[in-house]
Structures are given as C-alpha cells and as structure tokens.
Amino acid sequence: MTKKILIIAGSDSCGGAGLQTDIKTASAHKVYSSAVVTCLTAQNTAGVYAIHNAPIPFLKKQLEVVLDDIKFEYERMKKQRDVDKSIKFQRKILSRSAVCWIE
Numbered sequence: 431m432t433k434k435i436l437i438i439a440g441s442d443s444c445g446g447a448g449l450q451t452d453i454k455t456a457s458a459h460k461v462y463s464s465a466v467v468t469c470l471t472a473q474n475t476a477g478v479y480a481i482h483n484a485p486i487p488f489l490k491k492q493l494e495v496v497l498d499d500i501k502f503e504y505e506r507m508k509k510q511r512d513v514d515k516s517i518k519f520q521r522k523i524l525s526r527s528a529v530c531w532i533e
Contacts, residue, residue: 434462435504436496440469440481452506464500466492 435456442448449465456463468489472480484492 433503436502438466438507444474
C-alpha cells in the first residue's frame with residue numbers, strides 16, 4: 431500500500447521551495463502527497479515579490495475535508511508567517527496519530 435503524506439505549506443511559484451519541493455521529495459520516495467495551501471507567492475529565484483495568505487476559514491476547510499477523506503501516515507507543516515495560524519494547525523495536527531514534523 432502506498433504511504434501518504436499531508437503537506438501544510440505555502441506555494442512557491444518558481445518551484446524551489448515550499449510545498450512544491452516537499453511534493454517532489456515525497457514523489458521521489460513513492461509517497462502520495464496531499465496539500466493544504468497556506469499562502470500563494472509571487473516569487474522567482476531572485477526574491478519574493480508578494481505573498482497572499484489564505485483566509486483562516488479556508489485553511490480550516492481544506493484541513494477538514496482532506497482529513498475526513500484520507501488517513502495519512504505522515505504529516506508535514508512548514509513554519510508559517512502567521513504565528514496564530516501556525517499554533518492552531520499544530521494543535522489540530524498533533525492531536526492525530528500520524529507521524530508529524532514541523533519545520
């Protein structure tokens with residue numbers, strides 16, 4: 431059976447960081463990835479030019495629907511720019527039985 435990971439992170443429009451790199455890494459290890467997108471960025475290799483944070487109700491809904499549907503063996507959460515948002519997600523994720531690491 432294929433292992434599954436839930437990645438909670440921001441999107442990097444140039445693909446060099448964020449959830450894009452986590453998905454690439456998981457795929458290389460034959461792990462199925464799902465994602466909760468915390469923010470969108472306008473960035474390239476030279477810098478970050480804009481950040482659009484997902485609204486809290488939308489973050490909650492993403493997390494709720496994916497956790498209702500899929501049982502994850504692993505969960506990964508990148509450090510968030512919004513500390514309150516990060517703490518809320520950590521509490522929700524850490525209450526589950528999957529292996530979780532927060533960076």
